Amino acid sequence: MGRHNFKKLKIWQDSIKLVSESYLLTKSFPDFEKFNLISQMNRCAVSIPSNIAEGSSKSTDIHFKKFLEISLGSAFEWETQLIVAFHQKYLSKEIFDELEDKILQIQKMIGKFIDNLNNH
Structure with missing residues (x-):
């Protein structure tokens, strides 16, 4: 695939x-929360596209897949932190639902991308 x-x-x-x-x-x-949830959530969020970018530089699908899996892990981690923040009442139900939907879409897309690499 290259x-x-x-x-x-x-x-x-x-x-x-x-x-x-x-x-x-x-x-x-x-x-x-500056050194706790704030830094954790932002680090996780940054990790998602960073690992996609790093993986895309790899010459084999096997290597790309490894980085996509790390990216997917960060997406699940970020979702968990979003839930924690919601339980702490740091955001409204409306904003929570909107962001939860976005992270679920990203997880689905990364999952499909991994599946497509598996089929090559």
Whole structure:
């Protein structure tokens, strides 16, 4: 399959948007979360497109898949942190539902991408 231009991948584009949403969201979290949930969520969010980009540079699908799996792991981690933030009442149900939907879409897309690589 060869190398991919990661900037053209929808999973990368959507996960880059999620990074901005994560930063925007966590700006409203309490200050004492700065080194906890805020940094964790933003690190996880950044990890999603970063691993897609890094994986796309690999010459084999097996290597690309490994990075996509890391990216998927970060997406599940971010979703968990979103749920924690919601339980702490750091965001409204409306915003939670919207972001939950976005992360589920990203997870689905990464999963499909991995499946497609498996079929080559």
